[in-house]
Every structure is written in C-alpha cells, then in structure tokens.
Amino acid sequence: xxxxxxxxxxxxxxxxxxxxxxxxxxxxxxxxxxxxxxxxxxxxxxxxxxxxxxxxxxxxxxxxxxxxxxxxxxxxxxxxx
Amino acid sequence: xxxxxxxxxxxxxxxxxxxxxxxxxxxxxxxxxxxxxxxxxxxxxxxxxxxxxxxxxxxxxxxxxxxxxxxxxxxxxxxxxxxxxxxxxxxxxxxxxxxxxxxxxxxxxxxxxxxxxxxxxxxxxxxxxxxxxxxxxxxxxxxxxxxxxxxxxxxxxxxxxxxxxxxxxxxxxxxxxxxxxxxxxxxxxxxxxxxxxxxxxxxxxxxxxxxxxxxxxxxxxxxxxxxxxxxxxxxxxxxx
Numbered sequence: 001x002x003x004x005x006x007x008x009x010x011x012x013x014x015x016x017x018x019x020x021x022x023x024x025x026x027x028x029x030x031x032x033x034x035x036x037x038x039x040x041x042x043x044x045x046x047x048x049x050x051x052x053x054x055x056x057x058x059x060x061x062x063x064x065x066x067x068x069x070x071x072x073x074x075x076x077x078x079x080x081x
Numbered sequence: 082x083x084x085x086x087x088x089x090x091x092x093x094x095x096x097x098x099x100x101x102x103x104x105x106x107x108x109x110x111x112x113x114x115x116x117x118x119x120x121x122x123x124x125x126x127x128x129x130x131x132x133x134x135x136x137x138x139x140x141x142x143x144x145x146x147x148x149x150x151x152x153x154x155x156x157x158x159x160x161x162x163x164x165x166x167x168x169x170x171x172x173x174x175x176x177x178x179x180x181x182x183x184x185x186x187x188x189x190x191x192x193x194x195x196x197x198x199x200x201x202x203x204x205x206x207x208x209x210x211x212x213x214x215x216x217x218x219x220x221x222x223x224x225x226x227x228x229x230x231x232x233x234x235x236x237x238x239x240x241x242x243x244x245x246x247x248x249x250x251x252x253x254x255x256x257x258x259x260x261x262x263x264x265x266x267x268x269x270x271x272x273x274x275x276x277x278x279x280x281x282x283x284x285x286x287x288x289x290x291x292x293x294x295x296x297x298x299x300x301x302x303x304x305x306x307x308x309x310x311x312x313x314x315x316x317x318x319x320x321x
Contacts, residue, residue: 005187026220034224036231043238050245057249060256067259074263074270081277 031037174180 008187030220030224031227034226034228034231036227039231039235043235046242047238050242053245053249057252060252064252064256064259067256067263070263071266074266077270078273081273
C-alpha cells in the first residue's frame with residue numbers, strides 16, 4: 001500500500017513538473033506573440049538616443065546663462081552712462 | 082507472550098504495586114523479565130513471593146544471585162520466555178520540509194483522467210472537456226492586453242522623443258538670437274560709452290572755454306586798439 005502511494009506521488013510529481021513547464025512555455029509564447037518586448041525595447045533605445053540631444057541642450061542653456069549675465073553687465077553700463 | 086492477562090500489573094510496570102529486586106538493578110529489562118507468561122496470579126507465584134520476601138529483608142542484591150534464583154524456575158511450571166526486541170527508537174527528523182511534504186494527504190488532480198492510464202471511473206470527465214477553448218480565449222485576451230499596454234507606452238515614449246527634439250531645436254534658435262542680440266548690445270554699449278566720453282570731453286572743453294573767455298577779454302582790452310580782436314563769441318548751446 002505504501003509502495004503504491006509512493007508511485008502515485010512520483011507520478012503526480014512528474015505531472016506537476018510537466019504542467020509547470022507547459023504553463024511556462026505557454027506564457028512565453030503569449031508574451032512573444034504580443035510584440036510588447038520589441039516595442040518597449042525600441043522605445044527605450046529611442047529614448048536613450050535622445051540623451052545626446054539633451055546634453056547639447058543643457059550645454060546651450062549654460063551658455064545662455066553666461067550671455068544673460070553679460071546682458072546685465074551691459075545694461076548697468078548703459079544706465080551709468 | 083501469554084495470551085491470558087492478569088488483572089494486576091507485572092512487577093516492573095510503572096503502576097504496579099509489586100516490586101521485584103531485579104527492577105532496581107536493571108530497569109529496562111524489568112517489564113519483560115518479570116512479566117508472567119502463564120495465567121498464574123503473580124501474587125501466588127512462588128518466585129514473586131520469594132522476591133517480595135527478599136525485597137522486604139535485603140534491598141541490595143547482586144544480579145547473579147537473582148539470576149541464580151530464577152534459573153531454578155525454568156523447566157518447572159512456568160516457561161519464562163524473554164523476547165528481545167528493539168524498543169521504540171525515535172527517528173530524528175532529517176529534513177523538516179520533506180516531512181511536511183510527506184504529511185500532505187493524497188489528493189486527485191483536477192483533470193482526473195490524466196492521472197492513471199488504466200481506465201478507472203471516468204465519470205467526472207466534464208473537467209476534461211471544453212477546457213482548451215476558454216483557456217485559449219483567456220490567453221488571447223492577455224496577449225491583447227499586453228499588446229495594447231506596450232503600444233500606449235511606446236506611443237508616449239515616441240511623443241516624448243519628438244518633444245525633446247523640438248525643445249532642443251527651440252533652445253538652439255533662442256541661443257542664436259541671444260548671441261546676436263548680445264553682440265548688438267555690446268556694440269550699442271560701446272557706442273554709448275564713446276558718446277558719453279565725447280560728451281564729457283565737450284563739457285570739459287566748454288568749461289575751459291568759459292574759463293578762458295573773460296581772461297581773453299581782459300587781455301584784449303589791455304591791447305592797443307589796433308590789435309584788438311573781435312569780441313570772442315561762442316555759441317552757448319548747452320551752457321547756461
């Protein structure tokens with residue numbers, strides 16, 4: 001009786017393993033079919049390529065800050081005269 | 082062991098009133114040795130009576146004496162059979178999780194038909210029919226959901242990318258206009274400074290002229306009438 005129980009348990013174990021693997025492959029297929037990872041990867045790449053653009057924007061803004069300081073200086077000079 | 086049971090507990094048992102001398106020396110053998118096999122009342126058995134006598138008089142006795150005393154018994158009315166067996170040995174828990182796993186009761190899977198191949202009681206086969214359709218619909222729904230989510234996210238990201246590019250373009254334009262203005266303002270400021278400097282110079286010139294004119298007139302008066310110059314006239318524009 002105990003031996004039969006052990007065999008049943010072993011079979012159940014195998015079945016459970018097989019089921020879990022099947023569910024894994026099923027869900028992998030579902031995810032791949034909806035092309036979500038490709039779209040998201042593309043979006044991330046695009047966003048990453050904007051980094052250089054953002055960098056140049058920040059540099060330009062710093063220069064603009066300097067120019068603004070020069071404006072102030074010139075305005076004060078003009079007012080003095 | 083004997084099938085007949087006496088009402089009184091044998092000598093070595095925990096609750097018994099009789100105590101044999103052997104109990105005190107070898108406690109773990111007391112139950113098996115002193116338990117009578119035949120149906121004789123332990124009280125009336127001569128061995129126990131002798132033991133009780135001995136217990137009352139001499140409490141300390143060696144084992145050899147007792148075994149000598151008992152060796153007189155076999156072959157007589159009672160056959161004391163002693164069975165040596167392993168006591169209750171507690172198996173220590175090798176793996177708590179394995180024991181927990183083993184305590185799970187046996188249960189049937191949801192789709193019972195898939196378990197055992199010999200066809201046995203395929204009554205509740207309703208669980209095996211019509212499953213894949215619904216599962217398929219569920220998976221397709223999930224797939225659709227993922228697709229829509231990823232599309233919306235990608236759309237927003239692309240919109241942000243375009244916006245970033247636009248903003249960068251605008252920033253560059255503004256920067257250009259600012260630098261141009263800054264150059265022009267620099268020119269204006271320089272012009273301003275030059276004009277103000279010129280004005281200062283002119284003012285100084287006027288002051289000095291105003292200083293000089295009376296002195297020149299005085300000098301002119303002092304000259305003889307032939308050398309006199311015309312009275313110095315200057316257009317006083319900004320001079321009060």
